[in-house]
Amino acid sequence: MTAQNLVESKYYSGQGALLIAERDATTGKPKGYSHVGNVPDLKISISVSVTEHKESTTGQRAVDKRITTETKVNVSATLESLNKENLAKALRGTAAAVVAGSAVDEPVTAYLGKTSALAHVKVSTVVVKSTDETPVTYEAGKNYTVNPEAGSINILTTAEQTAAGAAVNIEDAEELEVSYSYAAQETVEAMTEAAKDYCLRFEGMNTTEDNKAVVVEIFKFSSDPLKELSLIGDGIGQMTLEGSAQADLTRLTGSKYFREILEA
Structure with missing residues (x-):
């Protein structure tokens, strides 16, 4: 490849805020976003399950067709703000404020x-x-x-x-x-609620590109119950919210899972 054919690399190092909102089951729209606090790690991972077909003609039993049977879009967010609202979402629970008395x-x-x-x-x-x-x-x-x-x-x-x-x-x-x-105090009752669907929105920036805006919208997210809640440790406490972006069938065009918007 000659120097004239080289393409400038676009590097990425992200920072930003994660917001979450309950999803309206009828319209598919978010019912008002809330900031979840500091999130040091946020990932989307995509995996597929496939069935492979082998031909029976050449004696090689070569794979001549792959059929996708399942698509998964997983989301993982590490939260460091363990407030009652975040805990209730992570624990499928209910949060309440108790006034002094x-x-x-x-x-x-x-x-x-x-x-x-x-x-x-x-x-x-x-x-x-x-x-x-x-x-x-x-x-x-x-x-x-x-x-x-x-x-x-x-x-x-x-x-x-x-x-x-x-x-x-x-x-x-x-x-x-x-x-x-x-x-005054706050309570979180764990595992009292059924799974809920949420909308996620990442309002971020690319720190390698003069903090240009990066926005990711996940249209229909459902989290698993928290796998681990650390109660004693030497460092800042964290909890990992894990779940999947489901296909949002209310969307008639574009992706049914998520989209990324990048400042030009």
């Missing part, structure tokens, strides 16, 4: 030397009482200790309560009533 006489069973969970986290002004007709108010540090961040109480053993100078000991398996205040 108070719990009154929440029932808790005491187990000596063990921890019992409260219904909320970030608790304060904890009061623990017996369920007697004339209730006994137990003493923090003498009958029990509180983990206010996690929302739990640890019942001291009989020996520990006596040594701490408790006026009345909590008995094993005793039913208690716990009252407290709690701060």
Whole structure:
């Protein structure tokens, strides 16, 4: 190839934002995109399954025809923003915001030397009482200790309560009533929803080409439930959203899977 025939290479190194929207089942259109936060890795991979036919004439049993029997378009996105909305999508769950409030006489069973969970986290002004007709108010540090961040109480053993100078000991398996205040918090209930279809949109740039715009639209995406949710680690937590771009049969022209738009 002579120098005159060489074609300039177009290199690519991408950065940008991933957006996700619920897909309208009737129109196939996105119902408003939301930014998912930082995404250090985003990939589309295409695979096909084929059936090969072999001729029976030459003695070579040569493959003379390939028929595509399946087309798959897989999408993988690594998310670093583990907010309630992203977690709910990844876990096929439901997210909710809980306003600050108070719990009154929440029932808790005491187990000596063990921890019992409260219904909320970030608790304060904890009061623990017996369920007697004339209730006994137990003493923090003498009958029990509180983990206010996690929302739990640890019942001291009989020996520990006596040594701490408790006026009345909590008995094993005793039913208690716990009252407290709690701060605003968020919850995600995992695996409560059926699979949903989403639209994905990558609003990116090619950093090797003066940050020219690169946009990718995936018309119908369904994710698998999260394979792994790491809870302890030394680095920034991540979760990988994996699924497939399905054929969007509402599209009458162009690709039914995705399209890429490049700034000229």
